[in-house]
Amino acid sequence: MPDTPRTPKAAQTRAAILATALRLFREDGYDRTTMRAVAKEAGVSLGSAYYYFASKEHLVQAFYDELLAEHQAAVEEVLARESGFAARLQGSLEAWLAVAAPHHAFAAQFFRNAADPASPLSPFSAESAPARDGSIALMRRLLDGSDAKVSRALQAQLPDLLWLLQMGVVLFWVYDASDDQRRTRTLVRGLVPLVDRLVRMSRLPVLRGVVDDVLALVTSLRT
Numbered sequence: 001m002p003d004t005p006r007t008p009k010a011a012q013t014r015a016a017i018l019a020t021a022l023r024l025f026r027e028d029g030y031d032r033t034t035m036r037a038v039a040k041e042a043g044v045s046l047g048s049a050y051y052y053f054a055s056k057e058h059l060v061q062a063f064y065d066e067l068l069a070e071h072q073a074a075v076e077e078v079l080a081r082e083s084g085f086a087a088r089l090q091g092s093l094e095a096w097l098a099v100a101a102p103h104h105a106f107a108a109q110f111f112r113n114a115a116d117p118a119s120p121l122s123p124f125s126a127e128s129a130p131a132r133d134g135s136i137a138l139m140r141r142l143l144d145g146s147d148a149k150v151s152r153a154l155q156a157q158l159p160d161l162l163w164l165l166q167m168g169v170v171l172f173w174v175y176d177a178s179d180d181q182r183r184t185r186t187l188v189r190g191l192v193p194l195v196d197r198l199v200r201m202s203r204l205p206v207l208r209g210v211v212d213d214v215l216a217l218v219t220s221l222r223t
Contacts, residue, residue, distance in 0.1 A: 013044060013048065013052065016043075016044075017039075017044060017048075017052055017053060017059075018053075018059060018062050018063065018066070020038055020042040021033065021038045021042075021053075021056075021059045021063075022063060024037060024041060025106045025109065025110075026103075026105055029106065029109055030056070030060075030106060030109040030113070031109065035049055035050065035055070038059070057119075057120045057121055057127070060110060060121050061120070061130075061131070064128060065130060065131055065134075067099060067103075067131075068131050068135060070099040071095055071099050071135075071138070072134070074095035074099055075091065075138060075142070078095060079141065079142065083145065083146060083147050084146065085142075085143070085146035085196055086192050086193060086195075086196035088142045088145075088146050089142060089162070089192050089195065090189070090192040092138070092142055092166075093166060093169055093188045093192070094185070094188060096170075097169075097173065097184060097185065097188070100170075100173070101181070104173070104181060107173070107174045108174050111171070111174050123167060135166065136159050136160055136163045137159075139158075139160075139162040139163050139166075142159075142162070143155070143159055143162070148196075148199055148200070149200075150199060150202055151202065151203065151208070153212065153215050154199075154202055154215065157215050157219075158199070160218070162195075165195065169191070172187055
């Protein structure tokens, strides 16, 4: 299965298969969609579908990668325009909501599988590492170019913590049944100032011990 198609025709075929799969996920549901159905609807042989995507899980991983690329492109304007940490964080979260909005209808179906720690669709799985690492790298850019003043230790760990924050927002969004996921947008607008305040307060001497304890705990959980 080629990670990067070598010809324009191959890239077009791969994109058509992925677009077809996403449409079928929306129309028929993730669990009911089969690779055979994807191949038939995309107008390719089953063997060709498996050549580009070894399984339905690989289709979802490609969707994760595509969503990340769209999010990165949307955030570029925010990073170029804003230097404030809060404005950058809010802009990034709102940009994710905007690019993910067309896929909200079947997001809960993905989450049923992604919630399983053993599933390759889990955001914490080895298979999801490229999308996860890309999202954390984007959070690092957001932080490094901002006006936030944090300790060196927190500077190293904060992008990972911000990604976990985004995962919490995503989970809320998945189950948000309000029109245009209005409640999720309200959550972001209320949450970002709190995070900004906590980040700025982390430099206060009275809180440094607590911050160090939290970072030590995060480090221990990774080992």
